[in-house]
Amino acid sequence: MAGTVDPLFGIHAHALQIQQRRMTLLAGNIANADTPGFQARDLDFKTALEQALGNGSSTLNTDRPGHLDGAGTQADPALMYRVPLQPSVDGNTVDVQTEQAAFMDSALRYQASLSFLDGKLKSLLTAITGE
Template sequence: MAITFDKALGIHEHALQARVQRAEVLANNLANADTPGFKARDIDFQAMMQQAQESVSGLSMNRTHHGHMDTSSPGANGELMYRTPHQPSIDGNTVDAQEEQSRFMRNAMDYQASFQFLSSKFSGLTKAIKGE
């Protein structure tokens, strides 16, 4: 019985990639906190994980005809979505620096947790290969 990395790691590889992508978007928001007219953006992490789960399990729905409705949710492919501000500024900037910092730190902690989980998976695979 062959073991593939896709089966061994599941969606955790996709989670790390999505966390990196989200960190870049949040960092860009923070960098543009004082730019007039800048609109805060984000990635729908849950939708990306749902799509990754469907692709790993092979249970995703496919469009077989161009007239059929698309079943994927907005943001599932990692496209950027604009965030609705709680209180937009006078200059049209929608970035709330405190909220962005909070989201960035939460994303960083989730990245660390995913990384540690993946590291333990690799450690287990290494032990299994060595026969320990």
């Protein structure tokens, strides 16, 4: 699926996957709001989409897809740590309100892509059945 834009559905298939991944990250941030030392992470949608379409270039090159970066996770230039608005004593960088707002934004964008795909599929079905 990577590297191609479907002529019928555009980038929405990629967008759904990226938004789903982002919502998973944000939910993890919210779940760890009270975990000392937890570092909130987020996904840069534009970078992730460019990467999915093959338009982006990573600053970290690996020989094989399974190679890990210095943090022990797979290298992903779209994955970032969130900069905290207020420092916390325990080192946790999660601001629950920020995470909730980001999650809702991502959920709305996910729903918009789903609505677009639903409309396209209904149009195709109408064209095929003639009804």
